[in-house]
Amino acid sequence: MAQRIPITLHVNGHPQALSVEPRTTLLEVLREQLDLTGAKRACDRGECGACTVLVDGQPMFACHVLAVQVREREVTTVEGLARRADFQPLLEAFVAHDAGQCGYCLPGFAVAAYALLRRLPRPDAWQIRWELVGHICRCNAYEKLVAAVQDAGRRLHPEPEDP
Amino acid sequence: MPLHVVGTAVPRLGLAEKVTGAARYTADLKRPGMLYARLLRSPHAHARIVHLDASEALRLPGVHAVLTYRDVPQERIDADLPVLDAVVRFVGDEVAAVAAESEALAEEALRHIRVDYEVLPAVFDAEAALKPAAPAVHPAGNLVGGQWLVVERGNVAQGFAEAARVFEGTFHTQAHAPVGMETRAALAEWQGERLTVWKTSRAVHAMDRPILARVLGLPLEHVRVICPNMGGGFGNKDESRVAVLAALLARRTGRPVRLEYTRAEEFVAGRSRQAAAMHLRIGVRADGAPVAIDMQATMNAGAYVATGMRVTRRVGQGALYLYTCPHARFRGATVYTNRPPGGSFRGLGAPLGHFALEVLIDQIAVALGLDPLEYRLRFHVTAAGQPGQRTTPPHELLPDEPVEGGVPFSSNALRECLLAGAERIGWWQRRQPNGTATGPLRRGLGMAMGLYKGGVGREAEAEVRITPAGRVRVAIGNVDVGQGSATVLAQIAAEALGVPVDHLDMVLADTELTPPAHITAGSSVTLSSGTAVKLAAEEARRHLLEYAAARLRVPQVRLEQGRLLGDGETGLDWRSVVADLPGDLVGTARVTAGSRTHLINAFAAHFAEVEVDVESGRIRVLRYVAAHDSGRIVHPRMAENQVSGGVLQFLSIALREELYLDPRTGVTLNPSFLEHKGTSIVDFPPIEVLFPAPPDPLAPYGAKALGEPPVVPVFATIANAVANATGVWLHQVPFTPQRVLQALRAQGKIPA
Ligand code: FES
Ligand code: FES
Numbered sequence: 001m002a003q004r005i006p007i008t009l010h011v012n013g014h015p016q017a018l019s020v021e022p023r024t025t026l027l028e029v030l031r032e033q034l035d036l037t038g039a040k041r042a043c044d045r046g047e048c049g050a051c052t053v054l055v056d057g058q059p060m061f062a063c064h065v066l067a068v069q070v071r072e073r074e075v076t077t078v079e080g081l082a083r084r085a086d087f088q089p090l091l092e093a094f095v096a097h098d099a100g101q102c103g104y105c106l107p108g109f110a111v112a113a114y115a116l117l118r119r120l121p122r123p124d125a126w127q128i129r130w131e132l133v134g135h136i137c138r139c140n141a142y143e144k145l146v147a148a149v150q151d152a153g154r155r156l157h158p159e160p161e162d163p
Numbered sequence: 164m165p166l167h168v169v170g171t172a173v174p175r176l177g178l179a180e181k182v183t184g185a186a187r188y189t190a191d192l193k194r195p196g197m198l199y200a201r202l203l204r205s206p207h208a209h210a211r212i213v214h215l216d217a218s219e220a221l222r223l224p225g226v227h228a229v230l231t232y233r234d235v236p237q238e239r240i241d242a243d244l245p246v247l248d249a250v251v252r253f254v255g256d257e258v259a260a261v262a263a264e265s266e267a268l269a270e271e272a273l274r275h276i277r278v279d280y281e282v283l284p285a286v287f288d289a290e291a292a293l294k295p296a297a298p299a300v301h302p303a304g305n306l307v308g309g310q311w312l313v314v315e316r317g318n319v320a321q322g323f324a325e326a327a328r329v330f331e332g333t334f335h336t337q338a339h340a341p342v343g344m345e346t347r348a349a350l351a352e353w354q355g356e357r358l359t360v361w362k363t364s365r366a367v368h369a370m371d372r373p374i375l376a377r378v379l380g381l382p383l384e385h386v387r388v389i390c391p392n393m394g395g396g397f398g399n400k401d402e403s404r405v406a407v408l409a410a411l412l413a414r415r416t417g418r419p420v421r422l423e424y425t426r427a428e429e430f431v432a433g434r435s436r437q438a439a440a441m442h443l444r445i446g447v448r449a450d451g452a453p454v455a456i457d458m459q460a461t462m463n464a465g466a467y468v469a470t471g472m473r474v475t476r477r478v479g480q481g482a483l484y485l486y487t488c489p490h491a492r493f494r495g496a497t498v499y500t501n502r503p504p505g506g507s508f509r510g511l512g513a514p515l516g517h518f519a520l521e522v523l524i525d526q527i528a529v530a531l532g533l534d535p536l537e538y539r540l541r542f543h544v545t546a547a548g549q550p551g552q553r554t555t556p557p558h559e560l561l562p563d564e565p566v567e568g569g570v571p572f573s574s575n576a577l578r579e580c581l582l583a584g585a586e587r588i589g590w591w592q593r594r595q596p597n598g599t600a601t602g603p604l605r606r607g608l609g610m611a612m613g614l615y616k617g618g619v620g621r622e623a624e625a626e627v628r629i630t631p632a633g634r635v636r637v638a639i640g641n642v643d644v645g646q647g648s649a650t651v652l653a654q655i656a657a658e659a660l661g662v663p664v665d666h667l668d669m670v671l672a673d674t675e676l677t678p679p680a681h682i683t684a685g686s687s688v689t690l691s692s693g694t695a696v697k698l699a700a701e702e703a704r705r706h707l708l709e710y711a712a713a714r715l716r717v718p719q720v721r722l723e724q725g726r727l728l729g730d731g732e733t734g735l736d737w738r739s740v741v742a743d744l745p746g747d748l749v750g751t752a753r754v755t756a757g758s759r760t761h762l763i764n765a766f767a768a769h770f771a772e773v774e775v776d777v778e779s780g781r782i783r784v785l786r787y788v789a790a791h792d793s794g795r796i797v798h799p800r801m802a803e804n805q806v807s808g809g810v811l812q813f814l815s816i817a818l819r820e821e822l823y824l825d826p827r828t829g830v831t832l833n834p835s836f837l838e839h840k841g842t843s844i845v846d847f848p849p850i851e852v853l854f855p856a857p858p859d860p861l862a863p864y865g866a867k868a869l870g871e872p873p874v875v876p877v878f879a880t881i882a883n884a885v886a887n888a889t890g891v892w893l894h895q896v897p898f899t900p901q902r903v904l905q906a907l908r909a910q911g912k913i914p915a
Pocket of ligand 1: 050051062064
């Protein structure tokens with residue numbers, strides 16, 4: 001049996017006392033131990049963005065972070081964001097623009113877009129593309145995703161001249 | 164009658180839950196006491212297992228079971244696919260399955276299974292595999308089915324004799340992977356002799372359930388298969404051992420077992436698109452009209468054929484149907500090799516065959532001094548269908564595969580698509596003659612057409628229940644593979660009932676809760692299940708109206724947008740009258756959709772503007788216009804998404820995606836997102852989507868197929884645009900910079 005290490009993670013605002021192997025990724029802890037399956041495992045090697053979560057507010061690929069590396073830190077998954085008021089305009093925009101087909105990439109996109117809109121309140125289409133460039137959508141709903149994020153920016157940060 | 168729901172953009176069902184992570188996919192599921200499985204795979208392209216010892220793996224604490232070919236039923240999954248075998252046929256073939264307390268432990272156990280192989284000679288090339296001395300991948304030989312598939316209309320020899328000129332060309336397309344974002348997965352659980360399997364699937368009724376029952380020796384009723392949500396189907400994700408091995412491990416250990424492929428496994432041991440070599444000859448009369456079309460294709464099916472025969476058949480579809488032509492023939496060979504197995508992927512063989520056909524047609528038009536669009540406007544197949552006599556009686560006709568002349572289309576708006584697309588891209592104003600551009604960056608316009616048969620003749624069933632709680636439960640056995648069929652079927656049911664979509668609960672893809680259903684394939688769901696849903700909803704509506712009229716003591720009522728209307732009744736909510744129903748009001752329907760007198764096909768015309776850098780060989784797509792005849796569009800926004808998604812997916816297949824195999828060992832060299840690189844968010848321009856066609860008279864609410872048609876003309880559209888820019892037609896997909904430079908050099912367009 002591999003050695004196990006006790007750690008505490010703060011997940012969606014709650015402290016979680018866990019016992020993990022040194023090799024265990026944050027993604028595995030979230031999905032298998034905490035049953036938070038919003039972060040998807042599509043590649044498990046940092047190539048697609050489907051597993052994106054926030055660590056201390058910064059988007060990270062949870063498959064590419066070891067659980068022990070983020071001990072004592074604040075981890076926010078899409079399930080946590082879904083309860084926040086300032087996530088709702090983003091969610092509404094995804095649905096209004098039909099941004100997504102099979103949906104597997106969407107939690108990752110949504111988490112990254114949420115972080116993006118905090119940093120860049122009203123990004124233009126090319127800013128959105130380059131900021132989200134690490135995220136793969138095989139259904140290729142990219143145009144709708146860009147439109148949704150842009151729209152969410154306008155909904156979150158309206159300006160006087162907006163209709 | 165005005166339509167209230169069909170044609171409107173209701174929110175896609177389940178989309179919000181997918182964004183928030185509330186929607187569960189197979190690999191998100193857990194059952195109490197669940198174990199994790201991993202598979203041991205062959206390091207050899209072709210070998211016989213001579214010795215196998217799993218005892219060391221089994222001694223690891225937490226490892227519960229190891230299955231090898233000695234421990235599994237003899238009954239096969241497919242005719243050529245044993246559950247596990249003593250012979251392995253490609254690098255990555257399944258050798259053993261392990262169940263353990265964690266995935267890491269199962270993975271660790273794989274390294275403790277000792278296998279000695281006797282390495283056998285392997286063959287990777289389809290042409291080579293057809294030679295008599297080639298190593299046999301399966302005992303019956305490498306030509307699948309023992310013969311070529313031959314389909315002929317008219318007599319091509321006679322057609323070529325009548326031709327003024329004959330053109331020909333050889334074309335190649337690559338092996339590439341569908342790459343659904345979700346990898347294959349299955350979770351199996353037994354309750355006594357009853358088995359429940361959750362899995363990635365596109366046919367819980369038509370494939371998974373009967374296969375599991377047969378292989379495991381269970382009555383069909385003891386097997387329940389559920390596909391909770393699909394993270395991308397694209398016509399793929401069946402045809403493998405995943406569910407059977409999970410079920411066997413679960414039986415052996417007495418615990419639920421979940422098996423999930425890694426990304427690399429999905430690339431190698433999923434089912435990829437077969438590489439194709441195609442030879443095409445077209446004879447034309449003096450005025451350019453095609454008089455004979457003859458296509459021959461050799462398909463590299465890999466180690467197991469899966470749905471490969473259907474893929475092969477679809478290669479010929481364009482050659483047999485797209486142009487009005489009295490003599491046409493398609494011959495296809497499906498060939499076993501020691502490559503990773505092929506299977507079906509969006510469009511099956513149609514994008515491959517259309518590539519050859521539409522590129523050679525472009526070459527013919529230019530050689531005859533005709534504008535390629537003008538040529539197509541003159542000679543594309545019309546609503547009348549192909550010339551000739553129909554000889555098979557309609558009731559004997561294989562409804563989705565007639566090859567005779569004399570069968571008209573139910574509708575055909577190719578002409579409208581050609582004109583609308585040309586107008587949008589500015590074809591007449593902006594297109595220069597082929598190969599006249601100069602300088603390092605050369606721009607050009609190109610176009611291609613396509614047609615696709617969608618789901619004619621498939622059986623479909625639906626059940627619509629109106630409950631006392633005031634809900635409508637619509638049950639269909641199909642899987643929504645991510646394309647949005649649940650939403651489209653809900654719209655059809657809501658329209659037929661006369662209620663808003665949000666009064667409906669859609670139940671799909673669970674063999675226990677839904678009536679039997681066909682596979683989600685061939686762009687068939689809207690047509691066949693749509694027809695069944697419409698009929699079932701109409702029956703339920705009749706029951707509801709009778710009940711409401713009796714209850715309200717009026718002779719007659721109508722239902723519109725959820726309101727009951729009738730003599731003296733003003734807009735009562737239908738839900739207010741059903742509370743006392745003694746039971747559900749049920750409508751059911753079982754249909755064989757489609758027509759035996761007409762072909763119900765979807766059509767498309769695509770246009771692109773590209774820029775070719777003749778120094779680097781790089782192709783940039785500047786604009787892309789896709790005009791589609793899919794009849795009436797049930798959900799305009801989703802339809803647009805479906806078309807643009809399909810085009811974008813195939814643009815990167817056209818330009819770069821390929822599974823590379825080491826020709827010595829058969830090892831797949833690039834099984835990752837970074838090395839088999841798909842479309843990213845910055846690669847291509849927005850796709851301009853047009854729907855210029857009227858509703859189809861035979862399809863439900865006039866809606867024809869849409870899932871696959873968008874991918875059919877893409878390769879040829881880009882090749883033809885590149886030819887307009889450079890004067891050189893590329894005959895091999897993908898159009899990598901190296902290939903572009905090579906072709907330009909070979910034809911003297913740039914210095915050698
Ligand atoms: S699963 Fe983490 S980046 Fe793909
Ligand atoms: S919606 Fe299917 S992968 Fe993005």
